[in-house]
Amino acid sequence: MGFEIKEIVTKPFEGQKPGTSGLRKRVKVFQQEHYTENFIQAIFDSIEAEGSTLVIGGDGRFFSPETVQTILKIGSANGVEKLIIGKDSILSTPAASNIIRKYKADGGILLTASHNPGGPSADFGIKYNVSNGGPAPESVTNKIYEKTKTIMSYKIIDDKPVDLSNVGEFTYGPTEVIIIDSVADYVVLLESIFDFPLIKSFLLHNPSFTILFDGLHGVTGPYAHAILVSSLGLPESCIQNCVPLPDFGGGHPDPNLTYAHSLVDAVEEHNIAFGAASDGDGDRNMIYGKGAFVTPSDSVAIIAHWADVIPYFKNEGGVKGLARSMPTSKAIDLVAKKKGLECFEVPTGWKFFGNLMDAGRLSICGEESFGTGSDHIREKDGIWAVIAWLNIIAAANKDSPNQLIGITELLQQFYETYGRSFFSRYDYEEVPSEGANALVAHLEEARSTNSLLNTTHLSVSTSDKFTISGMYNFEYKDPIDHSVSKNQGQVVSFADGSRVVFRLSGTGSQGATVRMYVERYVGPEAGKKELSRDTAEGLQGLIEVALEVSKLKAFLGVEKPTVIT
Numbered sequence: 302m303g304f305e306i307k308e309i310v311t312k313p314f315e316g317q318k319p320g321t322s323g324l325r326k327r328v329k330v331f332q333q334e335h336y337t338e339n340f341i342q343a344i345f346d347s348i349e350a351e352g353s354t355l356v357i358g359g360d361g362r363f364f365s366p367e368t369v370q371t372i373l374k375i376g377s378a379n380g381v382e383k384l385i386i387g388k389d390s391i392l393s394t395p396a397a398s399n400i401i402r403k404y405k406a407d408g409g410i411l412l413t414a415s416h417n418p419g420g421p422s423a424d425f426g427i428k429y430n431v432s433n434g435g436p437a438p439e440s441v442t443n444k445i446y447e448k449t450k451t452i453m454s455y456k457i458i459d460d461k462p463v464d465l466s467n468v469g470e471f472t473y474g475p476t477e478v479i480i481i482d483s484v485a486d487y488v489v490l491l492e493s494i495f496d497f498p499l500i501k502s503f504l505l506h507n508p509s510f511t512i513l514f515d516g517l518h519g520v521t522g523p524y525a526h527a528i529l530v531s532s533l534g535l536p537e538s539c540i541q542n543c544v545p546l547p548d549f550g551g552g553h554p555d556p557n558l559t560y561a562h563s564l565v566d567a568v569e570e571h572n573i574a575f576g577a578a579s580d581g582d583g584d585r586n587m588i589y590g591k592g593a594f595v596t597p598s599d600s601v602a603i604i605a606h607w608a609d610v611i612p613y614f615k616n617e618g619g620v621k622g623l624a625r626s627m628p629t630s631k632a633i634d635l636v637a638k639k640k641g642l643e644c645f646e647v648p649t650g651w652k653f654f655g656n657l658m659d660a661g662r663l664s665i666c667g668e669e670s671f672g673t674g675s676d677h678i679r680e681k682d683g684i685w686a687v688i689a690w691l692n693i694i695a696a697a698n699k700d701s702p703n704q705l706i707g708i709t710e711l712l713q714q715f716y717e718t719y720g721r722s723f724f725s726r727y728d729y730e731e732v733p734s735e736g737a738n739a740l741v742a743h744l745e746e747a748r749s750t751n752s753l754l755n756t757t758h759l760s761v762s763t764s765d766k767f768t769i770s771g772m773y774n775f776e777y778k779d780p781i782d783h784s785v786s787k788n789q790g791q792v793v794s795f796a797d798g799s800r801v802v803f804r805l806s807g808t809g810s811q812g813a814t815v816r817m818y819v820e821r822y823v824g825p826e827a828g829k830k831e832l833s834r835d836t837a838e839g840l841q842g843l844i845e846v847a848l849e850v851s852k853l854k855a856f857l858g859v860e861k862p863t864v865i866t
């Protein structure tokens with residue numbers, strides 16, 4: 302139809318390798334001439350762009366609107382037939398996953414760096430999702446990376462920029478462009494999953510059960526407003542920091558005890574019964590009530606335990622299977638065992654759950670990194686987890702007319718049934734890569750030579766003793782496509798069933814980030830006092846031993862972790 306396609310000469314940039322969740326770099330890196338264009342062209346070169354329908358959205362962070370226009374230019378020149386774009390370039394990650402599935406798109410490009418800070422001197426990211434609505438598998442991301450190494454030109458069509466603030470149908474060159482409401486389809490989805498009338502009635506009859514959701518100025522604000530305020534009838538005061546900002550208000554939009562202090566402080570100050578927060582792009586969640594932090598490993602296990610009260614799982618013919626990422630505590634394994642369900646252990650990264658879901662073998666899964674979700678979409682889903690908890694609490698209270706069952710009571714009941722997996726993660730962020738690699742090499746050496754096997758280590762502070770009973774480097778063979786993922790974390794197992802995992806983060810944008818995950822199981826017979834101990838206290842001895850055995854402080858040259866969750 303006579304739209305001129307221009308071929309722009311470029312040269313490859315180093316390091317355009319997508320990590321755990323897409324390509325994440327500083328905004329300044331993306332702003333270099335041709336940098337973003339190269340990566341987008343590489344995506345189109347790695348998929349069947351011609352005649353495709355793609356969904357475009359993201360967390361609305363700084364540099365998103367410009368990048369949407371770049372996608373319009375390059376996408377139209379590469380023969381994309383239809384682009385479905387969230388209004389103002391916004392679609393939370395779970396909402397985008399839903400849109401891809403619902404409108405049977407061939408894939409989607411998500412502009413997000415998730416929980417990393419945003420703004421001109423912070424991070425930006427581009428992530429490709431495939432037609433099942435989930436993150437692209439490594440076969441696709443490797444292809445994209447290979448293309449970025451040899452790219453010599455990219456194609457564009459120069460049409461008038463599309464006004465992203467108007468919902469409606471437009472064109473860009475030969476491409477049909479549909480700007481959609483960012484929130485509406487997601488609300489329909491959640492209303493079809495949960496028992497909204499039950500939750501609404503519980504909230505109405507229990508005004509003392511106060512609620513606070515913190516959007517951390519990420520993308521979830523409008524979603525939380527639509528669901529908590531408009532659908533469930535809660536007052537506006539139940540949400541805070543719910544206006545999405547391109548720099549997240551200068552904060553670090555990550556729902557954990559360190560970065561979501563705005564939620565933690567408000568919950569403590571106002572005695573909020575049920576607090577929750579989500580991250581920049583809306584796929585993570587933290588559940589935190591007065592005096593009760595729910596570790597994500599427990600959260601997914603508790604949701605799995607109570608799944609029968611959630612209509613979606615009934616309608617789907619029951620829960621098919623459960624799963625967790627390797628470093629996540631084994632609490633959910635105990636639920637699977639009790640319910641006679643399959644339970645999978647996959648590497649870190651939500652994409653590993655997708656094949657199992659598509660094969661009909663997995664319904665509920667989670668990761669210690671504050672990700673919880675189900676097969677309703679192919680991403681983890683922050684608001685889903687929050688409403689799942691409200692649905693469970695509403696159902697639990699139906700059978701408890703005299704005592705209000707809140708977060709603390711649900712945790713206690715769970716520990717008394719299954720025992721408790723004390724779990725914590727220490728993060729050493731942006732440490733020198735040499736130190737991190739030396740730590741990995743030290744553990745690898747100990748593993749391959751068995752030098753630490755059967756050695757016993759004393760914690761000076763607690764007098765606990767821990768004997769190393771095994772070491773391995775986690776490797777995963779996907780049961781569906783049989784692809785193998787190696788080097789997914791070094792595991793140190795102890796004779797009492799405790800374990801410590803060391804892993805390098807795949808989501809950082811600078812230097813290396815080392816994560817140390819510690820887990821110690823205490824059976825239900827230990828009694829209420831032992832089961833309700835403070836996490837840090839319950840893990841103190843094991844942490845001391847883990848640091849000693851790994852020589853972590855010496856390798857990384859740091860005394861303390863930057864974040865403890």
Ligand code: G6P
Pocket residue numbers: 321322415626649650651652668670672805806807808809816
């Ligand atoms: C993202 C992914 C998760 C993953 C997390 C931690 O949020 O979607 O699946 O667990 O990053 O990744 P990292 O490699 O930084 O530990």
Ligand code: ZN
Pocket residue numbers: 394414415416580581582583584585
């Ligand atoms: Zn995220």
